[in-house]
Each structure stands twice: as structure tokens, then as C-alpha cells.
Amino acid sequence: MLSYIEFLYVFSFVCTLIFSLNVFASDCDPSITYPPLNRPGPSYTVPRSNLSNYLKCYKGENHRKRWILFVPGSTEEVKELYSWNWMRIMDKKRWSYCTVQLPEKGLGDLQVAAEYIVFAIRKMYKKTTREKEKGIRNKTKINIIGHSLGGTLPRFAFRFWPDIRLMVNHLIAFGPTNHGTIMADKACSLLHCPIAVTQQRINSSFLCALNSYQETFSSIKYTNILSKFDEIVRPLNGSEINEKNVTNIYIQDLCPFRVFAEHLGAGIYDYCGYILTMNALRSRSLNNISAEKCCSKTLMPGINISKTEFLSKVAYSAEEHARHLLINFGEVNEEPELRCPFRTDCIIGRRKVKRTKLR
Template sequence: MKRSLLALLVLVGAVLAPTSAEAADGPALRVPEAALDAALVCSGDVGGSAHNPILLIAGTTLTPEVFVWNYGPALTALGRPFCTVALPDNGMADIQVAAEYVVHAIRAVSAASGRDVDIVGHSQGGMVPRWALKYWPDTRARVGDVIGLAPSNHGTVVASAVCRPGCAPAFWQQRTGSAFLTALNSGAETWAGVDYTNVYTVLDEVVAPNLNDHGSSSLHTGQGRISNVGLQDVCPAHVADHLTTGTTDGVAFALVVDALTHDGPADPARLPADACTRLLMPGVDPVFLAVNEARMATVVATQVALYPHVPAEPALAEYAR
């Protein structure tokens, strides 16, 4: 009887234990594949380009529509194929679920192109790829650059005040010191073979504090090559705030292009001499700027006001505990 029970336990263990391939790939994705596929939209010749495809990820409260009037036309003009991934619920829901969309996007775009994927993300969109890289190890060999524009890598003190009466799950998770961010930043912050550019502004009113390269957006540990760049260190009189850093800012865009077109992360020393005079990035039409910014602000305000609040941070997934 004892031998039979032992044999049964061994058999069950063999069935339930992950294979080496599963362990290398990370946990199974829980989001249905149809939903993951529907969230990914690509433009340009992803499969035939001589350049790495770019994956654009919007910040909390926003959707890929925000890139239609800035990074979309700018990258098209540069001849760079790009894809966007729509995070669920405008990025307001559990970021652990949003990360699965990013994992799927990295795998799909890399497979379609046969090349590394370069990621450009704003706010949460610059931070969530790090969760994907941390817990789904196979993605690390598929990513060349992670370029964060005002990324919430270490959260924000602003969210603590916002969440006192309850708030959206993603706001809870982006509070400074949250369980989510503690898990994300435990151990190495970066991975070998991936280049990290983190662009921040001291005038960031959302991701704060960001007064220097030890603020929320910056990274320092791990084996990835890292560049933490303050816009005011490049251009002392620069006035970019949180939203403009990721949507219209000419200096931020110049740093993005520098990272995309050179080995390693962005280097401010390589920027053109007139970089500080470029208030708007290419692709932004000044005639429609006010209208587009007003639409963006309306989307942000609507999500903040109407998205259902929860009383506490979502529990960490078992794989992250």
C-alpha cells in the first residue's frame, strides 16, 4: 500500500511539475488568446523591415489612440514599423493582467519580424514591460530596448493621497512602496542584453518625486545597460510635464530616436545642437495640438472620475510571491 501511494505521488508530481520549457517561459498566460490578439495592432512592414519593430504602450487612463497624433506619424516618417498594445480598461485594471498583454505582444511581434522588439512606453507603459521581463524570462531574448517616458518604475507618492478613499487597481499598484512595486524592484531591476532608457522631468506632477536620477523613474541595478536622463539636465529651462513628456515633447523624442538608432541606451551627448529648441516632436501638428491635448485630458479625467474604485491593492499573483 505504501509503495502504491508513493508511486501515485510521484506520478502526480510529474504531471503537475512544470517542464523546463514552461519554467523558462514563465507562468501560463491566463488571458484568452483571442483577447490578447485583438489588443495588438501593427503598422508598417513588421516582417520585412531592416529595423527592429517598435512596441508602443500608453500610460494609465489612456489607449493606443493617443499615439495617432504623435508617435504614429513620427515613426512612419522615419520608416520604422511599429505596433501598439491596448492594455485592458485603459490601463486602470490589475497591472499583472496588463503585463500578460505585453508578454503576448513581445512574443508575437518578435516572431512576426524575426527581430528584437524595441519598446517605447509612457508612464505605466514604460514600467509594465519590466514586469513582463522579470516573470517571463523568454521575453528577455526578444527585447532590444525598453525606453520609458516618465515611467512609474518606483511608483508615485501622489497615488497614496488619491487612494485614501479607494481607487483603481492600477493606482493602488503604482503607489510608492506597494506590494506590486516591491516585487517588481526586488533583486535586479534590469536584465543583460536589454538596454534601458528612462526619460524623466523634474516638473512631473504625476510620477513623483523625480527631482534627479534617484527618483521614481530611474533604474540602477541589474546587468542591463541603463541611461537615466532628466530633460532639465539636457535643457535646463525645459518645461515638459508628465503628459507632454510621453506625447508631444521634442527633446524626449530626440532621446527616443537616439536610443533606437544606436547600440546601447540613449546618450544625451549625441543629441543635435538644436535639440533644446524643438518644443514639439515630429508628427505633432501645431494646428490641432490644443484639440488633441484637450481630448487626451478628457479621457484622463473621465477614467479617474468614473473607473470603479476598489478598497485595496490587488493580491500578488502566486508566481510573484
């Protein structure tokens, strides 16, 4: 019987062999036009009370550091994902941070889920501005850390709610689905999918809107911490953004044989992922980090649990991921229509655009 880590190694290795030759290529519909980059964002469609209930903040005493927002991915419960690693580190360092839970565990319509990100950023920025006015803090912009979809969805918020761009200092993403994944394409070609999975297919309407006209904004720094053994995001360059204010770094470029730093491990428990993240938070260059330092330990320092408990946490995360996917499979057979605030050609006269069918 394979242990979870052994299974992870085999599965990641097989995915690497199968999908290593796939290269991401954009093929968005050129007939669809999108709002100008600086058009004011739409109003909330979700009640403010709901948006507020999904945001939890923890104030630390170290006021020299920026507030950090933690965002989970699809199928993930934010506290279950971050409480045994990053939240422990934040508490020990006395840094202030917030967590935002995505509705429907990030499996519903991502156009709606983005509103939770927008609300969280605005709320946190108001908090930091008040602290600055009181002389408590001198840095008002926040940092964002997101895993998988949690590293992608903030970019949709930046694209269509331009007021929040100046509220964010740095987006640090672990294995984001920035340009989609062939794994979503494969799954949705066989079965009906959760809505969010259809929206993370390569060249989905959602991702084409997200990446329309320009992918980043100069006021924000971007860091993508990636794994060559990522079994979820394939092809690998689907996570990358190739612009001058973006750093794309693979853990295996420093630690070639670190196979356990896969889609989940790269930013959630791996020591090298921790070193890269902390350097990004401190605005230090990731190009000067030595392999000796990055590869010297296995787990990040916040994880002070036994090996058995650690394996249980990882196995539970994998089990929950699979369970929520299975519960929500059979949901839809086509991607939801891109809402009018996110395209300029959604209604022409009385004719509505056609819905995008899965291919």
C-alpha cells in the first residue's frame, strides 16, 4: 500500500510526463470586447453582511509590517488551509492579517466570488488608513497571499475594480491558475463540472476577461511561487505571468528533487516555499536566495506537529479537495455567461450573447 507521500510522488511524476510537453497558448475570442482598464467597478451584488461575515481579521502588535490577506483556492476552507502553518507564523511574529473565505468553497461563480476579495481589500485598507491617521502604522497598502485559485482571483478584482489597485502592495501566489489548466479541460470534457472549474479551463471566458488588455498593474508587485511537480496546474507555464513587475520562481530550480513540494506543498508547508514567501513579503530579491538555505529543511517553521499529524493534515486536505469536487460534479455543462460589467458587448439591442459551451 502506497503512503500518501509515495502516491504524491508517483502521481506528480506521471502528470509531469503526460503534460510536460503541453505549452499554454492563448486563443480567446477576438470578437469579444472588454471594459477599459480604468472604468469604475460594478456595485456589489452580494449583501454587505454576507461579505463581512466571510472576512476574519487578527490584529498583531508589530505595526511595522503590512496587513496580509490570506485567500484559499477551490474546495478549500480558509482556516483549515492556513491555521496550522501561516496563521501560526503570523501569530508568532505578531503580524496583523485577515482571512477571506470564498463562497461555496470557491466552486461557485467566480465573478461573484471576486466581490469577496474586493470587499476584503477595501475593508482592510480603511483599517490601515485609520491606523496611519492615529500614528500607529506608516504603511497602508496590504499584501495578499493566495493558493491556487486564491492567487488568481485577486487579479480579476484588480482588473475590474480599479480603485483597489492602489490599496495593494504585493500579490504572492502559490500555483495560481492564471491561464487555466488542462486538468479542468479534461475533467469537464468527461463530466459536468462545478462552475468554478469550467471557469479555470484554458481560454475560458472568465480567464480571457481576467487577462484582457494587460495582465498586471505597475503599482502592484507579483510573485508566483511554483512547482515543477504541480499535479493540478498543467501546463506549468499556465501559472506564469511574463511581465517586468512579476517574479516567477520554481522551488525545483533551487531544490531539484523536492517532489513533495507539489500543488499544495509549494506554499502551504514546504520550507523553501516559506523562505521565498518571507523574502517577497520583505521586498527582498528572490534571485539571490541560495539553494543551500532554501533546501536545508523540509517543513516551514510554523508546523510544529508530529510527522503523523502532518501527514494526517495533508491527507485530510487531499480528501476534502476530492470530496467537494465530487459533490459538485454534475453541476453545469457550460461556463456561465460573462456578466455585463465584465464585457462591453454583452447586450446588443435586444440580443444577448450566446453562452460559452464546454469544448
